[in-house]
Amino acid sequence: MNYEMTIGLEVHAELNTATKIYCSCQNVFGAEVNSHCCPICTGMPGTLPTLNEKVVEYAVKMGHALNCKINPVSKQDRKNYFYPDLPKAYQISQYDIPLCENGYLDVIVDESGATKRIGVTRIHIEEDAGKLLHDESFSGSLVDFNRCGVPLIEIVSEPDMHSSAEAKAYLETIKSILQYIDISDCKMQEGSIRCDINVSVRRPGDPLGTRCEMKNVNTFSGAVRAIEYEAKRQIEILEAGGTIGQETRRWDDAKGQNFLLRSKEDSQDYRYFPEPDLLTIVIDEGDIQKWKEELPELPNKKLKRYMQSNGLPYFDANLLTENPEKAAFFEACVEKGICKAKNISNWLLGDVSKLLNEKNIMLSDTCLTPEKLTDMIAMIEKGTISVTAGKMVLEDIAFSEKTAEESVKEKGLAQISDTGALEEIVKSVIAANPKSVADYKGGKTNVVGFLVGQCMRQSKGQGNPAVLKQIIETMLQKD
Amino acid sequence: MTAASLSEKLQKKECSAVEIAHSVFGQIAKVEGTIGSFVTVCEEQALEQAKEVDRKIAAGEDLSPLAGIPIGVKDNICTKDVLTSCGSKMLSNFQPPYNATVVDKLEQAGAVIVGKCNMDEFAMGSSCETSYFKPAKNPWNPDYVPGGSSGGSASCVSAGEAVLALGSDTGGSIRLPASYCGVVGLKPTYGSVSRYGLVAFASSLDQIGPLGRSVADVASLYSVICGKDPMDATSAQREYGDFCQGMNRSVKGLRIGIPQEYFGEGVEPQVKAAVMAGIQRLAEEGAQAVNITLPSTDYALSAYYIISSAEASSNLARFDGVKYGYRAKDYTNLIDMYEKTRSEGFGDEVKRRIMLGTFVLSSGFYDAYYKRAKQMQQRIAQEYADAFQQCDVILTPTSPSPAFRVGERTDDPLKMYAADVCTVTVNIAGLPAISVPCGISENGLPIGMQMIGPKFSEQMLFDVAGCYETICGGFGIAPSMKGEGGQTK
Known part of the structure; x- marks a missing residue:
């Protein structure tokens, strides 16, 4: 029996404001335990919150990026529950009037660049809780309050996704937008993006099935596994004649399973009510407009432009637009106008990426500039240096102040296209490889590539491979 | 003696701040056992503060009143x-x-903090009897309550254990004890x-305010404590003058x-008769x-108890034994720790409101209770706004009766x-009174009259109250507290 799955996502993203949402503590990750907290974010008696206005700005920018209606007047509410990492015993959040509502996100679903529209129900601001620590040397639990009051936005989607791939594309696009508008560090390993996933299944044509929610999924690949697992679990229950109960389940990525946290009957009553310590949030229409204008070109639009105007395939455009740093570098290179966009893309996604990955660094950690890179690629396009030489130049210019030209000169890598000089090299290579010559004569013409390689080696990468190939073929046919 | 006359004596060097402090601690030593105004008396610290004031006077520095x-x-x-027990x-x-x-x-103004005043637990009560430590008593007659919740703040002023006091008022907690103890609040x-720093009972209603033995004293203390605070989002941005200087x-x-x-x-x-005579x-x-x-x-009291208890249930949830304050001794797990801590740590009245x-x-139930109470709040505020079209100030009794006997209403x-x-309607509408x-x-206890004004009309309230004070020839210390050493110097 066929089933269709329906997925809705709640994404929590930590914002990268300088200070926390309701106090002036620094908003940093990885500091010494309980070193970035104060009487306010630890909810000491008598203390009061005051709203960091940057948080509103960041959330509204995300609202614009997701095509939301921005509410110029919104309010904050208390969500009440007891837990040791929540020192006030309530979280300040937004209940019935969030900052942003009724938006959508167009997610690219195939290599033609075709998109699917996913509804965005709302975006609201709230504060993060602390973290419980468990220490072997101590029988109880310890609490680290550094994360208390770190600003979060919660982005709630409509149940518009019907496969784990769509959910993954949605999550990746959200992440990429957060990076483009520079409001979140998006460091998954630090938990700066987390999601809750709602999944239901139904037979085609039936009304929506009962949904189950999985809490705290920390990676996108984990989200895919969690969705697949949950859909399978529900289908198995239905196939066995059972019914699905509305439940909250905990995804354990290590075990690849989820576990019941609570069923609907035990669902918590958070007793939301308006936060009396804070004023209504009123945003100036001028600011709403200004923040909209400040938005950069967003990744999906950029991706389509790279495909249409720069003639790049989806694969390239997708990788280049993944983060704003890479995209900006690519665009600066194209702007130089001295080499082909596809060649720039090949180098950026090929050797440059490889170099960064090997050293685990960012582009900004190197000395590479769009000027240096395009000069180098232009020299290859003109035949001044070989591709092999280009790879050597790249390593050199990436970690020194040298220009591409200086590097080529210093290393003596300028390509030899002079037939006289190259003929000497070819002669010696042919002499040293009688077997290859025999193979060629026996009809194995592909040995030419091997011989070109040998010649390149002997010329220390400076021989022009196209000229070499011609000389080799002429000589072999002459004999 | 009032703060104003003491300040004048200090300026003229007719007495020292340390002498004033000693006189107050003398009175505390004498009557505190009966009255119970304080949870903590800060004698050592207060004398240090007093010495500092004397040093400034000697150095000829400008001093606040x-x-x-x-x-x-x-x-x-x-x-x-310093212990802040609520x-x-x-x-x-x-x-x-x-x-x-x-x-x-207060510290910037050089005030000398003599102690932390007794109160109903978490400011929930009208008699100062729900204090965990001890009930405070009415200085006019210790068989009677001083009113609450700021009972200790009113009784210490009335008993001469302090010249001024700060209280907090969520539904009448300054005005009620002020009226029961015969002082101005x-x-x-x-x-x-x-x-900021007031342990919240009901955040949308709570307000700190002054108590004293004269209108001028209350006005000068109010002049020091009012003003916009960037640490409190609900504090109003506006200019405040010196209310004492401005009185006419x-x-x-x-x-x-x-x-x-x-x-x-x-x-x-x-x-009724006393207020009508006033x-x-x-x-x-x-x-x-x-x-x-x-x-x-008629609906105000219900609306008040719904709104204030709703906020209190959330505000007091942080007292869970995790970080500070009381924690139960024996517990088996987290939930058990929460339950025992809160069962043992809170008194009956607090639990009732939570x-x-x-x-x-x-x-x-939210729509039927909280939401309707909030609607009632708007209606009450509107009725006040309408009333202030017809009058400048509203006069009422502060409480329907004078102080009642200790233990009379606890059950x-x-x-x-x-x-x-x-008193509650004033908090519901956010007004000053x-x-x-x-x-x-008839049994020798003070009766209080409440004067209510539009928002930010404190200056007018001081004028009216001050006029009345002049007519009466002034208020003062409880009669039974006078006598030998009973008056501050």
């Missing part, structure tokens, strides 16, 4: 490194590492005094509104009495709540 003046601070207002077992070991904004302001406009004590042409709802059946005839005396000074109506008054507040916010919460019937003594009951 509060410099060297002994003041009591309610025990729900945070004082750095009258509860739950915080019976809590020393905040920070000052409330108002305490910072102001509940300021919501937002005019920072709440005149009521000529003033329209005094008399709401019939506040003179109905529940109000004792002797109270109004009459103001009329003789040129004020004009106008009958007005505040028709929703349960009520939790209930009215629960899903399925009847509804009767206890009824003491607030005249002042209570001044206006007579003595």
Whole structure:
């Protein structure tokens, strides 16, 4: 029996404001335990919150990026529950009037660049809780309050996704937008993006099935596994004649399973009510407009432009637009106008990426500039240096102040296209490889590539491979 | 003696701040055993503060009118490194590492903090009997309650254990004890005094305010504590003058509104008579009495208990034994720790309100209770706004009766709540109101008169109250507290 799955996502993203949402503590990750907290974010008696206005700005920018209606007047509410990492015993959040509502996100679903529209129900601001620590040397639990009051936005989607791939594309696009508008560090390993996933299944044509929610999924690949697992679990229950109960389940990525946290009957009553310590949030229409204008070109639009105007395939455009740093570098290179966009893309996604990955660094950690890179690629396009030489130049210019030209000169890598000089090299290579010559004569013409390689080696990468190939073929046919 | 006259003596070097402090601690030593105004007496620290004031006087430095003046601070207002218990077992070991904004302001003004005033637990009560430590007593007659919740703040001023005091008022907690103890107490406009460092009971209603033995003293303390605080988002951005300097004590042409709802059946005839006599005396000074109506008054008490308990249930949830304050000794797991800590740490009245507040916010009941109470709040505020079209100030009894006997109402919460019937609407509407003594009951206890004004009309309230004070020839210390050494010097 066929089933269709329906997925809705709640994404929590930590914002990268300088200070926390309701106090002036620094908003940093990885500091010494309980070193970035104060009487306010630890909810000491008598203390009061005051709203960091940057948080509103960041959330509204995300609202614009997701095509939301921005509410110029919104309010904050208390969500009440007891837990040791929540020192006030309530979280300040937004209940019935969030900052942003009724938006959508167009997610690219195939290599033609075709998109699917996913509804965005709302975006609201709230504060993060602390973290419980468990220490072997101590029988109880310890609490680290550094994360208390770190600003979060919660982005709630409509149940518009019907496969784990769509959910993954949605999550990746959200992440990429957060990076483009520079409001979140998006460091998954630090938990700066987390999601809750709602999944239901139904037979085609039936009304929506009962949904189950999985809490705290920390990676996108984990989200895919969690969705697949949950859909399978529900289908198995239905196939066995059972019914699905509305439940909250905990995804354990290590075990690849989820576990019941609570069923609907035990669902918590958070007793939301308006936060009396804070004023209504009123945003100036001028600011709403200004923040909209400040938005950069967003990744999906950029991706389509790279495909249409720069003639790049989806694969390239997708990788280049993944983060704003890479995209900006690519665009600066194209702007130089001295080499082909596809060649720039090949180098950026090929050797440059490889170099960064090997050293685990960012582009900004190197000395590479769009000027240096395009000069180098232009020299290859003109035949001044070989591709092999280009790879050597790249390593050199990436970690020194040298220009591409200086590097080529210093290393003596300028390509030899002079037939006289190259003929000497070819002669010696042919002499040293009688077997290859025999193979060629026996009809194995592909040995030419091997011989070109040998010649390149002997010329220390400076021989022009196209000229070499011609000389080799002429000589072999002459004999 | 009032703060104003003590300040003058200090300036003229007729006495020193240390001498004033000693005189107050002498009185505390004498009467505190009977009255119980304080949870903590800060003698050592106060004498240090007094010495510092004397040093400044000797150096010829400019001093604020509060410099060297002994003041009591309610025990729900945070004082750095000094026990701030809120009258509860739950915080019976809590020393905040920070000052409330108002305490910072007092210290800057050179006021001498003599102690932390006794109160009903977490400011929930009208008699000061729900204090975990001990009940405070009425200095006019220790068989009677001083009123609550700022009972210790009123009793210490009335008993001469301090010259001024800070209280907090959520539904009448400054005005009620001020009236029971025969002193002046102001509940300021919501937002005019920072709440930062006031341990919250009901955040949208709480306001810190001054108590004193004269209107001028209350005005000068209010002048020091009011003002916008960046640490309190609900504090209002506006300019405040010196309210004491600005007083003109005149009521000529003033329209005094008399709401019939506040003179109905529940109000004792002797109270009605005293307040009406007060109004009459103001009329003789040129004020004009106008009958007005505040028709929703009957619903105010219910709306008040719903809103304040709802907020309290959330505000007091942080007392869970995890980080500070009381924690139960024996427990088996987290939930057990929460339950035992809160069962053992809170008294009955606090638990009653937490349960009520939790209930009215629960899903399925929110619309019927909390939402309707908020609607009623708007209606009451609107009725006041309408009333102030017809009059400048509204006069009512502060409480339907004078102080009741200790223990008389402890078993009847509804009767206890009824003491607030005249005061809660003011908090619900965010208005300022002042209570001044206006007579003595048949059994020799003070009766209070409440003057209510529009938002930020404190200056006018001081003028009216000041005019009345002049007519009466002044208020003062409780008669039984006078006598040998009984008066501050």
